[in-house]
Amino acid sequence: MRLQTRVQSGSDIQERRVTDGRISARWFPFFMLLPAILFILVIMLFPLVYSFYVSLTPYELLKPNSLQFELSRALRNYQTLFAESIFWKSVGNTIVFLFLSINLSYVIALSLSQLLARVTRGQGIMRTLLMVPMMFAPILVGFQFRWFFNANVGLVNNLLYSLGLMQERGQIAWLVVEPLGMFSIIVASIWMNLPVLTIILLAGTLSLPQETFEAADVDGANSWQQFRFITFPLLAPFSYIALTILSLDISRAFDIVRIMTDGGPAHRTELNWTYVTRLAIDNTKFGLGSAMSWVTVVLAVVFTLYFFRQLVRSRVVQ
Amino acid sequence: MKPGEVVQRRRPNQRLLNFLAWLILLLMALPAFWIVLTAFRPNSEINSWPPVWVPQEITLDAFATMFGLNPEERMRVPVESYMRNSLLAAGISTVVAVSIGTLAGYAFARFRFRFQTAAFLGIMLSRAIPGVALSLPLFILFNQMRLVNNFFGLAAVYIAMNIPFSTWLMDGFFRQIPQDLSEAAYIDGCDYWSAFWRVELPLALPGFATAAIFAFLAAWNEFQIVSVLSRSAASRTFPPGLFDFTEQFTFDWRGMAAMSAIMMIPAIIFVILVQRNLVSGMTFGATKG
Numbered sequence: 001m002r003l004q005t006r007v008q009s010g011s012d013i014q015e016r017r018v019t020d021g022r023i024s025a026r027w028f029p030f031f032m033l034l035p036a037i038l039f040i041l042v043i044m045l046f047p048l049v050y051s052f053y054v055s056l057t058p059y060e061l062l063k064p065n066s067l068q069f070e071l072s073r074a075l076r077n078y079q080t081l082f083a084e085s086i087f088w089k090s091v092g093n094t095i096v097f098l099f100l101s102i103n104l105s106y107v108i109a110l111s112l113s114q115l116l117a118r119v120t121r122g123q124g125i126m127r128t129l130l131m132v133p134m135m136f137a138p139i140l141v142g143f144q145f146r147w148f149f150n151a152n153v154g155l156v157n158n159l160l161y162s163l164g165l166m167q168e169r170g171q172i173a174w175l176v177v178e179p180l181g182m183f184s185i186i187v188a189s190i191w192m193n194l195p196v197l198t199i200i201l202l203a204g205t206l207s208l209p210q211e212t213f214e215a216a217d218v219d220g221a222n223s224w225q226q227f228r229f230i231t232f233p234l235l236a237p238f239s240y241i242a243l244t245i246l247s248l249d250i251s252r253a254f255d256i257v258r259i260m261t262d263g264g265p266a267h268r269t270e271l272n273w274t275y276v277t278r279l280a281i282d283n284t285k286f287g288l289g290s291a292m293s294w295v296t297v298v299l300a301v302v303f304t305l306y307f308f309r310q311l312v313r314s315r316v317v318q
Numbered sequence: 319m320k321p322g323e324v325v326q327r328r329r330p331n332q333r334l335l336n337f338l339a340w341l342i343l344l345l346m347a348l349p350a351f352w353i354v355l356t357a358f359r360p361n362s363e364i365n366s367w368p369p370v371w372v373p374q375e376i377t378l379d380a381f382a383t384m385f386g387l388n389p390e391e392r393m394r395v396p397v398e399s400y401m402r403n404s405l406l407a408a409g410i411s412t413v414v415a416v417s418i419g420t421l422a423g424y425a426f427a428r429f430r431f432r433f434q435t436a437a438f439l440g441i442m443l444s445r446a447i448p449g450v451a452l453s454l455p456l457f458i459l460f461n462q463m464r465l466v467n468n469f470f471g472l473a474a475v476y477i478a479m480n481i482p483f484s485t486w487l488m489d490g491f492f493r494q495i496p497q498d499l500s501e502a503a504y505i506d507g508c509d510y511w512s513a514f515w516r517v518e519l520p521l522a523l524p525g526f527a528t529a530a531i532f533a534f535l536a537a538w539n540e541f542q543i544v545s546v547l548s549r550s551a552a553s554r555t556f557p558p559g560l561f562d563f564t565e566q567f568t569f570d571w572r573g574m575a576a577m578s579a580i581m582m583i584p585a586i587i588f589v590i591l592v593q594r595n596l597v598s599g600m601t602f603g604a605t606k607g
Contacts, residue, residue: 025429028510032425035418036441036481043478044444044452051455059458112342119339120332126339128590132347135585137539139557140578144349147571155352158369169367194346248483251448255541255557276450281546286458293451304446308439 048297055290062284077291087292090263090270091299097182097271098303101189101253102246108190109197109242110235114227116198117205127199134195138252142259145188149174149260175261181269185260189253196249197242204238205231240311247307251300272296350582357381357576364572380576395562395577396551404555406469407544408537411476416529418477419484420522424514426485427492428500438489445482449542457546467553475543480533487532491525492518531588538584556581 056074059067081087116126136144148155151170160166174180208231216226254273257263263274270278276296280289356364360377363370382388384395425431426438456475457466465471495518503513519526541557548554560577563570 025510026431029425029429029431029434032421032514033437036422036485037437039418039474039478039481040441040444043456043475044447047452047455047459048447050459051451054455054458115335115339115342118332118335121336122340126343129343129347131589132350134589135350135582136578137541137557137581137585139539139541139560140353140581143560143574143578144353147569147574148349150569152367153365153571155349158371162369162371191346191349248442248445251446251450254448254450258541273448273450276454280454286454289454293448293454296448297451300446300448300451301443304443308442 051290052294054286055288055294057287059287059290060285066287077288080288081291081295086267086270086275089267090272090275091295093182093270094272094299097186097189097253098250101186101193102243102250104186105190105193105197105246106239106243109194109201110239112194112198113201113205114231116202130198131195133191136192138192138255139259141188141192142256145184145191145256146175146260149184151176176265178268181261181265185253185257185269188256188260192253192256193246193249196245200238200242200245201235204235208234237311240307244304244307244311247304272299353575354579354582356572357579359572361572380572384573384576395559395573397559397577397580399552400554400556400559401580403469403548403553404538407473407476407555408534411473411480411537412530412533414473415477415480415533416484416488416526419481419529419533420488420519420526422481422485423488423490424492424518426489428497428514428518441482441485445479449479449540453543453546456543460547465547467548467550469553472544472547472553475547476537476540479540479543480536483536484529484533487529488522488525491522491528495521527591531591535585535588538581 053069054067055077057067057069058073058076116123116130119126133141147153151157151173154174156174157166157170157172160172161169166172172180174184212230212234213226216230221229251273254271257269257271257274258277261269263270263278272292273296276289276293279285279292283289355373357380358376358378359373360375360379363374379388384397422441426434452475460466460468460471463471499517499521500513503517508516538555539557540555544555545558548558556577560574560581563574563577
């Protein structure tokens with residue numbers, strides 16, 4: 001409804017201004033958008049297209065002449081990739097990682113926001129405490145958890161020992177043993193994701209109309225019913241904003257994984273991102289690495305597009 | 319909670335709720351305090367077994383070593399150079415990116431034009447491109463243009479990376495300003511640019527500040543791109559600089575904690591500054607069409 005009126009009054013103005021002789025309503029927005037579009041075209045889109053070209057060549061950094069396109073072998077990098085079992089392992093790991101990390105982050109943030117919305121004392125300080133993980137660069141999160149999960153001097157093992165749950169030094173190698181490596185990475189990424197998610201969901205919860213809950217109280221709905229049938233559905237737009245931001249930021253988790261395990265040992269925690277680095281930077285096979293990075297980009301874009309469409313849909317329903 | 323307790327259920331549980339919330343939040347914040355504390359402890363305590371939990375000694379050794387003031391330690395980390403590079407790259411890219419994002423956000427918030435949705439989606443999706451995927455072709459291209467290890471090359475990449483989120487935030491902030499103001503300005507004879515520049519931009523300055531903080535932190539914290547594009551010690555920023563404390567199998571955890579503490583300073587300042595604007599900045603889309 002609101003959208004409708006805005007569009008109308010907007011076009012009214014635009015019609016009035018067209019006759020004016022200065023920059024017309026038709027061109028003004030493009031003029032405003034021009035710098036943004038130029039930067040993105042030159043620095044993001046062009047390199048991306050270029051990397052697709054590189055992915056069709058056998059380019060290796062140490063062989064400069066190998067950057068040459070031949071139709072007959074154009075898809076060979078992709079063939080090599082798809083025939084590689086590590087590739088499938090990395091795709092599988094990435095899906096498991098994203099699924100667990102995003103879902104658990106969301107569920108924990110949702111519970112935490114419901115808890116914080118009911119707190120009566122010290123809300124201000126609590127909100128500051130909540131933002132503490134935001135002060136950490138992803139790479140710091142990685143180093144921090146690599147240290148915490150370190151077998152010999154790590155906080156986690158030290159704690160287990162001091163609590164009497166562990167007998168020897170270095171008994172649990174968190175980052176080495178399967179599936180503890182994956183577990184550690186997911187814990188680190190959830191810790192990093194929580195503040196933004198919780199803050200958005202908390203703001204959403206606090207903005208919900210109070211009358212609805214009073215009416216539900218009168219009708220005798222219990223807390224769970226109120227959450228399930230009122231809070232949760234009304235939070236949908238906030239949930240999708242939070243998840244969209246998260247899906248845009250999730251590749252920051254790459255920094256964490258790169259530091260904590262770097263995809264190892266023996267590819268146990270290999271994700272799409274670490275595999276790109278391994279192929280391209282460590283092995284200097286730029287062609288193959290570019291092919292892998294294109295697979296990663298396509299997956300990332302599909303993923304974000306999904307959340308974005310849900311976001312738009314939930315806004316329209318309102 | 320059982321049904322039937324509806325009216326009175328809030329009171330008996332309130333203390334428990336408050337306590338639980340405090341406990342969870344303190345546990346969440348604990349790692350940060352632990353890192354900062356570690357920076358001030360002697361190495362013997364950090365690596366001791368059985369673990370020493372209560373600090374027995376507070377020392378500035380780690381910082382002295384890092385700044386090269388410790389005569390016994392030969393290791394020297396070029397912190398000043400990291401600091402300068404980080405501040406410049408983050409500062410310059412923030413100013414440019416948020417300015418560009420403000421223009422674009424205004425166009426999206428106030429006008430209806432052809433390909434609007436496509437343009438918005440395209441700008442947003444460019445943010446979804448993982449840094450890894452971008453760093454590789456950029457390295458190949460920059461290598462040919464001799465822009466590797468070059469400050470301006472890095473700053474340009476950070477500008478492009480920060481435009482999408484700035485655009486999104488500013489779009490939301492402009493939407494919160496009542497449309498009547500610009501309409502009144504048009505009637506008073508303003509053209510589009512001066513309505514934007516004189517009337518709406520001043521009102522959106524809190525939004526500008528919020529967007530700037532996000533952009534600054536994103537550039538300050540960025541690791542993947544700079545680790546590929548800046549290969550010399552002189553052109554590195556803080557994040558890749560952390561690797562100075564690592565060798566194949568040994569980590570100087572304390573040195574790293576000290577550098578982390580320095581790296582967190584702008585983030586701490588900004589989190590305190592931005593607290594209020596943060597929520598309204600990120601949730602506009604849910605409440606306003």
